[in-house]
Amino acid sequence: MFDELRIAEQFSAHERIVLFHGDCLELLHSIPDQSIQLIVTSPPYNLGKEYERKLKLETYLEQQAKVISECVRVLRDNGSICWQVGNYVDNGSIIPLDSVLYPIFSDLRLKMRNRIIWHFEHGLHCSRRFSGRYETIMWFTKSNDFVFKLDPIRVPQKYPGKRYFKGPRAGEYSCNPLGKNPGDLWVIPNVKNNHVEKTEHPCQFPVELIERLVLSMTNEGDSVFDPFMGTGTSIIAAIRHERKGIGSEVFEKYIAIAKERIQQTLEGTLKTRPMDRPVYDPIRAGNSLSVSPWSQTSKAQSQDLFAAESKTPAN
Numbered sequence: 090m091f092d093e094l095r096i097a098e099q100f101s102a103h104e105r106i107v108l109f110h111g112d113c114l115e116l117l118h119s120i121p122d123q124s125i126q127l128i129v130t131s132p133p134y135n136l137g138k139e140y141e142r143k144l145k146l147e148t149y150l151e152q153q154a155k156v157i158s159e160c161v162r163v164l165r166d167n168g169s170i171c172w173q174v175g176n177y178v179d180n181g182s183i184i185p186l187d188s189v190l191y192p193i194f195s196d197l198r199l200k201m202r203n204r205i206i207w208h209f210e211h212g213l214h215c216s217r218r219f220s221g222r223y224e225t226i227m228w229f230t231k232s233n234d235f236v237f238k239l240d241p242i243r244v245p246q247k248y249p250g251k252r253y254f255k256g257p258r259a260g261e262y263s264c265n266p267l268g269k270n271p272g273d274l275w276v277i278p279n280v281k282n283n284h285v286e287k288t289e290h291p292c293q294f295p296v297e298l299i300e301r302l303v304l305s306m307t308n309e310g311d312s313v314f315d316p317f318m319g320t321g322t323s324i325i326a327a328i329r330h331e332r333k334g335i336g337s338e339v340f341e342k343y344i345a346i347a348k349e350r351i352q353q354t355l356e357g358t359l360k361t362r363p364m365d366r367p368v369y370d371p372i373r374a375g376n377s378l379s380v381s382p383w384s385q386t387s388k389a390q391s392q393d394l395f396a397a398e399s400k401t402p403a404n
């Protein structure tokens with residue numbers, strides 16, 4: 090069995106946690122075929138962020154294709170790949186990266202299971218187009234026989250008290266008591282400055298986003314791999330749920346942050362936003378900043394809205 094607390098620097102099937110400092114292709118070349126259950130990542134978007142050099146789109150896609158093809162090699166037959174992306178922006182014109190990456194996956198005969206919309210409320214305010222408030226997760230499997238479990242990730246039913254009103258089960262509750270399928274539109278806060286998980290990395294994804302994928306697409310003891318690991322979010326989501334976590338990152342400062350966060354996870358001190366916490370609603374919370382200083386009537390209006398909402402059943 091593996092040493093529970095060790096963070097290894099090279100891949101070995103016997104290690105629980107591997108953080109490789111270097112190019113993901115180098116790490117991938119050391120991983121045997123069919124050894125990973127879930128590959129989940131958010132690659133650079135070719136925007137010229139501090140951790141990437143902006144390339145011609147074709148060159149960027151060629152590089153992605155090399156990494157994706159190696160990922161398919163190391164993926165188990167019943168495994169999944171989740172590629173989380175946003176837009177590439179060229180001179181004010183957007184190109185959704187999922188649309189240009191999709192052919193790479195389909196040429197490798199992967200099967201798309203969902204294109205999950207991850208909606209969040211904070212980000213840049215655009216003045217010449219609508220502000221971007223979603224990104225996507227492309228979920229692919231290698232075969233039709235793949236691991237997928239809904240029960241660990243069900244969300245509360247809208248009408249848990251609903252009953253069958255006719256037929257042989259009339260009068261019985263009609264909903265699954267464990268909750269419902271979360272659907273393919275996920276509303277999860279992104280990691281901005283006031284998020285509990287924020288580090289100095291400009292593009293972290295939230296742990297709860299990856300926990301949902303880990304819990305539904307892997308079993309305990311399985312390996313989860315993130316080729317573009319950044320601050321180690323995928324590794325944290327994996328080891329929290331008794332999976333193995335493997336990642337690569339070229340920048341030393343992000344490796345250092347990942348190590349620290351993983352160490353805190355092992356010690357049980359890392360603060361994360363829980364998966365079952367509803368999105369903060371400043372009006373419901375009575376936050377005084379939600380009252381417009383420019384409108385005399387806004388306070389009265391929001392109080393009226395509240396009163397009306399508490400009387401009407403949820404729609």
Ligand SMILES: C[S@@+](CC[C@H](N)C(=O)[O-])C[C@H]1O[C@@H](n2cnc3c(N)ncnc32)[C@H](O)[C@@H]1O
Nearest residue numbers: 112113140293294317318319320322337338339
């Ligand atoms: C979008 S960020 C991922 C952030 C990560 N999801 C998190 O939660 O922190 C992409 C990361 O990939 C790293 N990266 C870029 N090219 C790489 C390569 N060839 N191999 C490994 N890491 C790379 C960048 O330094 C950056 O930290």
